[in-house]
Amino acid sequence: MQLIACPHCGPREETEFHYGGQAHVAYPAGNATLSDEEWGQFVFFRDNPKGPFAERWVHSAGCRRWFNAVRDTATHQILAVYRQGEPKPVVA
Amino acid sequence: MTSSFRLPTGGRVDRSTELAFTFNGEALTGHRGDTLASALLANGVHQVATSVRLGRPRGIVAAGAEDPSALVQVEEPFPEPMLTATTVELHDGLVARGLPGQGRLADEPDPARYDAVHAHCDVLVVGAGPAGLTAALTAARAGARVVLVDEQREAGGSLLGAPERLDGAPALDWVAAAVDELTAHRDVRVLQRTTAFGHYDDGFVLALEKRTDHLGAQAPANRARQRVWRIRAGHVVVATGAHERPIVFAGNDRPGIMLAGAARTYLNRYAVLPGSEVVVFTSDDAAYAAAVEIADAGGHVAAVIEARAKAPAHWAEECARRGIEVRTGHVVTGTSGTDRVTRAHVAMLADGVVGPRTGIACDTLLVSGGWNPTVHLYSQARGRLRYDAALGAFVPGEEIDRASVAGSATGEFTLAGALRSGHDAARRALASAGLSTEGLPAEPELPVTDPEPPAQPTRVLWSVPDPDPDAGHGDQRFVDLQRDATVGDILRATGAGMRSVEHVKRYTTIGTAHDQGKTSGVIASGIVAEALGVDVGELGTTTFRPPYTPVAFAALAGRDRGVLHDPVRVTAVHDWHVMHGAEFENVGQWKRPWYYPQDGEDLETAVLRECAAARESVAMMDGSTLGKIDVQGPDAAELLDRLYTNLMSSLKVGSVRYGVMCGLDGMVIDDGTVIRVADDRFLVTTTTGNAAKILDWMEEWVQTEWPELRVHLASVTEQWATIPLVGPRSRDVLAAVAPDLDVSNDAFPFMTWRDTGVAGVPARVCRISFSGELAYEVNVPAWDALAVWEAIFAAGRQWGITPYGTETMHVLRAEKGYPIIGQETDGTVTPQDLGMAWVVSKKKDDFVGKRSFSRPENLRPDRKQLVGLLPVDGDVLLPEGGQVVEVDALSQPPVPMLGHVTSSYRSAALGRTFALALVRSGRERVGQTLYVPLEDELVPVTVTDSVLFDKEGSRRDG
């Protein structure tokens, strides 16, 4: 069982967390002007890279706060965690 | 079979205790310190079981968890199937029998307790052999918090089974001193009888401690029988030793055929002579020690059959001195014997060709083909393995994060090497766990070992050709004894085109038994590689997965059994419901009253009675499980406007509004009421089963998309008890219990709420209805709920107030066409599909889901829409989930399906059955006849509007 370092609480077991998909996909303001395809892209499509991936996580069974993490999808290794609103860190 | 093979002295058994046990109905005795296997061997019993497929007699092959064949069923003290005799500690009163492959589960509940404990440490050492003890001592001396787990009853590992010496004294003296030192450390925990069975990410290890199994009926009832340790370590040192590797030959499964190292363990640790007439077959040096020690203990060793061209000089000399013949360049090609080996067939093996055979009489045949490092825990943590061609074994191939391997688990088989590697692993562990090694001496203080004779390389020999393959008895070269799987089975797999050991494993079942191929896996890889003409290292071995040894489900379940299996949530009025005979329904973790049967009523009659009371007089229910979220802050209204499809900011303090939430895709996710408590405060309700999900949904938007909104959310589900009071007489009942409240329709109109005293308790009463009747919802602090409930019940008695459950609630709302989220909806249903376009605001620029309503898919006229269905025969109850079709006779499939029945009930108010359904273009079909298959018939139904009762809403105001 992996340890995930909540930026508010520190390392906790992964069962305390829930996954929230790709990070930095903002809800599009003024979406009435989006084409159906553009809106469909936002609602239904996310990246699925092999390697480092910025993701949203929530510490559901802890502080209940959302944060972001960069995780290597090939190894599951979490390379960085950062709070909501902080820029995505550069990871090797 | 009563002749004793117990030696008069030596070993780790306590001869002052005599333990009586029964095996296969025979009364036998042994000593404390025995395993069932060693006690059986001491009594001369070699055959333990019969094989699963062929029914062949099987005996004891090993002395530990790797044993592939000595399967037993324990009957007393408590039935437990599929244990290996080599891992069952003997205790007084043990009753066991050998198994024909499969065991029997107890048909009564296990009375024992099982529990789980968390432990945290800097360094976890697995295995208390020479390497593990050295690692633990080194880490402890540096001040680390150490946990040492070991699966045996006492520490020592391989030293328990060999007469080794350290510092010029018996090695077990050093072991005892090491354990004393470790247990004296405050931050060291030593757990014997504890098997680390799973090694996961980030230093997480699961271990099973057997706490009372060895005590039998004397086990204290208050003590957990087994305990799962969940250990989080800064660094794990895997010092799990090695398993001896057999050599496969025809008839290698007969009782009396045993691994040479196991024989040494029985001799040295348990003081049991494994047989009187012994032949040793080896391609490795280690087996010579077994021959020499058995001879010294009084056994007769007829010969050592040495597969290599030359015997190691030191051991050849030792054998010569004892008159033991060593036949080099020879192999065992087969055996004879019925329920025990009586003869070894021996022949020269040169260039793959077997020469003429001779027979050697024996009752015990010891085999050694080298050693396989026990790499399971390393490999489970995704450490890559490397094939060592000299050892014929897979060894750890790299350093991995937070784990090191030490001792013979690395392929280092000398005692001096094991001690050194334990020390080195501990230093790596300390560095990895971020601890100082300053307190340690520059040069490790390790005990001095006796000089070891020069070693001769192992000959890697997986199997010996069957010199007589056409004898008509089938292939008897067993690779996996428990699965009765042979060399021939492997060759059939490769002959059928399989090229991967994983495929061969699944085809032959080799390595899938209780032992998970501890003795057979690497040999299977070797035989496959030979058959395919590829390198074993390239081919690899099958994946090592937890658990290392079998773990009982009872142990994994621990205390989480029976009523503790899952949390149960009950409302503040629960006991009243129980006392009044309610049947309960599980809704998530909640126990909700389902219906209240009277005088032997069934569900149907009780619900008809409860419904009639609600429509004709007055009824009450416990709605406390409704999810409730307190929304506070200056931007509370703005948040609700963004999340609900309708406008909430225009709601006045004192009023209530029904609302629907959708996902981004425009599909309904929940509904409920919203009351405005103050300008900056709302209370929103959710479906019972969705309370946590909707709170999370709201939090997610607030935290991740709109952090600028000044708003906070808190669940108050448990704080408020909610009592719907329903029916034409509800106003009279409310007036009786709320004397300060003007209950008139003008003063307290529909969709408003008032704070008032109810039965002397501060309450919030909402005028809302989920039945179409005049109705109220009384909310009080949960602490006062029972008193208020009883007061309302008493006040309503003169009108025959009737408590009702969820089933009646479902019928009442369905008669009005009100959907239940999760019953009428399944994540593919929009508000428009439900006929609730009125709940979707046209004024708001945006809200979650709005943009999706104009997607072409959601504008199709043939979407499934909520309608009512009236079976033409008003006695026929449609099955929920039943398909709706257009044809009156079922043709060949596929039959086009128009939709499905979502709810179906008998209605007291309608005097007939009815249903709700999602039907393609449903609203256009009102008036049409469609069909629902029920068993072998097609039931004709008339499509109607979804509101079937009081369409005008004339009953709402009483």
Ligand SMILES: [Zn+2]
């Ligand atoms: Zn946290």
